[in-house]
Amino acid sequence: MTPQQLSYTQSDRLYLNITDRCTLDCIFCPKNRGIWMAGEYDLTLDHRPSVEEILDSLSHPEDYREVVFCGYGEPTLRLNVLIAVAREIKQRGGMVRVDTDGLANLVHKYDVLPELASCVDVISVSMHAQDAATYDRICLPGLPGSYEKMLEFLTLAPRYIKDVWATAIEGIEGVDIDACRKIAEGLGVTFIPRTLDCIL
Numbered sequence: 001m002t003p004q005q006l007s008y009t010q011s012d013r014l015y016l017n018i019t020d021r022c023t024l025d026c027i028f029c030p031k032n033r034g035i036w037m038a039g040e041y042d043l044t045l046d047h048r049p050s051v052e053e054i055l056d057s058l059s060h061p062e063d064y065r066e067v068v069f070c071g072y073g074e075p076t077l078r079l080n081v082l083i084a085v086a087r088e089i090k091q092r093g094g095m096v097r098v099d100t101d102g103l104a105n106l107v108h109k110y111d112v113l114p115e116l117a118s119c120v121d122v123i124s125v126s127m128h129a130q131d132a133a134t135y136d137r138i139c140l141p142g143l144p145g146s147y148e149k150m151l152e153f154l155t156l157a158p159r160y161i162k163d164v165w166a167t168a169i170e171g172i173e174g175v176d177i178d179a180c181r182k183i184a185e186g187l188g189v190t191f192i193p194r195t196l197d198c199i200l
């Protein structure tokens, strides 16, 4: 495995690709369209990388604007690995952002936010939609109650992490970006509209 598959750069950010597994199965996901490339980088994983392998793929995290956990999978599914790597990045003086579906509390069955807060500077939660019906149609969640749990995570997150974002992708049929923005602003978090296939 080449280091580029575990970490890749875009502009002044370094991205970490620690899993290809997801809690969701979004109809617009690059994986569901046969795309495993992020720009020039092939994000195909042939095994679950260890903490050591991931750390070996990044030499100077402090040189980047931020190190972002973001690949073609949900990083909080590997919570222990994420936290171990994030703590090391913080020790080396780096900034850490986690891009997540916001379902970690549902999956792990406890509030993971205090642990994340110890090593994460920014958390970006994929809201995806303005209501559960639209979310279920476009994200095909594997766990019941996912939309409500994602919103609960977004509600709790600012108590632990100063910089919390909610995102939704513009142009997906049925997604009302203005309604998503209103929900995010009502929860006191920053709303960021995204463009399909563009790395944030």
Ligand code: SF4
Pocket: 022, 023, 024, 025, 026, 028, 029, 030, 031, 071, 072, 073, 074, 101, 126
């Ligand atoms: S959350 Fe992201 S990686 Fe996972 S299925 Fe949806 S679009 Fe794909």
